[in-house]
Amino acid sequence: MLLEPVRPGHAPGLDDDDAKAPKSVGKGDELKEKLKEQLERLEELQKVFYADGRHALLIILQGRDASGKDGVVRTVFGACNPAGVRVNSFKVPTPVELAHDFLWRIHKVTPEKGMIGIFNRSHYEDVLVVRVHSIVPETVWAKRYDQINDFERMLAANGTVILKFFLHVSRDEQTKRLRERVEDETKNWKFNAGDLDERSKWDDYTGAYRDALEKCSTEWAPWHVVPSDSNKVRNYLIAQRIVESLESLDLKYPRPKTDLNQYLELL
Secondary structure (H helix, E strand, O other), X not given: OOOOOOOOOOOOOOOHHHHOOOHHHXXXXXXXXXXXXXXXXXXXXXXXXXXXXXXXXXXXXXXXXOOOHHHHHHHOHHHOOHHHEEEEEOOOOOHHHHOOOOOHHHHOOOOOOOOEEEEEOOHHHHHOHHHHOOOOOHHXXXXXXXXXHHHHHHHHHOOEEEEEEEEEOOHHHHHHHXXXXXXXXXXXXXXXXXXXXXXXXXXXXXXXHHHHHHHHOOOOOOEEEEEOOOHHHHHHHHHHHHHHHHHOOXXXXXXXXXXXXXXXXXX
16 A cells, blocks of 8 residues: 555654655656556446445545645546545635534535535535634633544444545745646636635644644554645546555445346347
């Protein structure tokens, strides 16, 4: 396994060097072929996963602006049958959502068995953004780590496989990608001036991410820090980890309850 989970109780450094591609992944045509193989394998496994119907798979993507969350959804899960995949993003909570506990809107859209659910940002915003911007006091957000762990433990106990990926991009690479959003007309729509304000809080977010990864990487819902300065490496590592997880489930196509040969003469 190239992408090891964060050890429970261990805070990763999240230095800029950690965002660089590991040499063992390869590059160029070799990496392109390896990614292709993983995506083909993912396509095969997702078909069986959907038919098997004994498990749900929840993928959580977190990362700084321009870390590539949309790219992962487009490239990695583009290999899957869209009928078995659902993507959810979480914006600023509505008044109704704020009137409930912070996990209420999350639980409503967790995947059912047979489905792959992708959270492009997630309930972790409630220990990240709310902390950095002091939206709620520490006495509130500090309790949420245990609440998140209990929530994810409950999902796992009821058949949901949970994989969490923090897309780690360096400061220089983020600068390059944000600049492209200004200079490339086809990417102008992605640019948000508010991203610059978030960038000014880089160190605050680093501390918040480190705490979330340390406190909420568990046996039943592990976090993975994905080096994301290279899009191809990022996509390959995530695809490989998902494939490994699906292969461990002993997935099978369900057997028919009756002998289907009796229907051949009717066709």
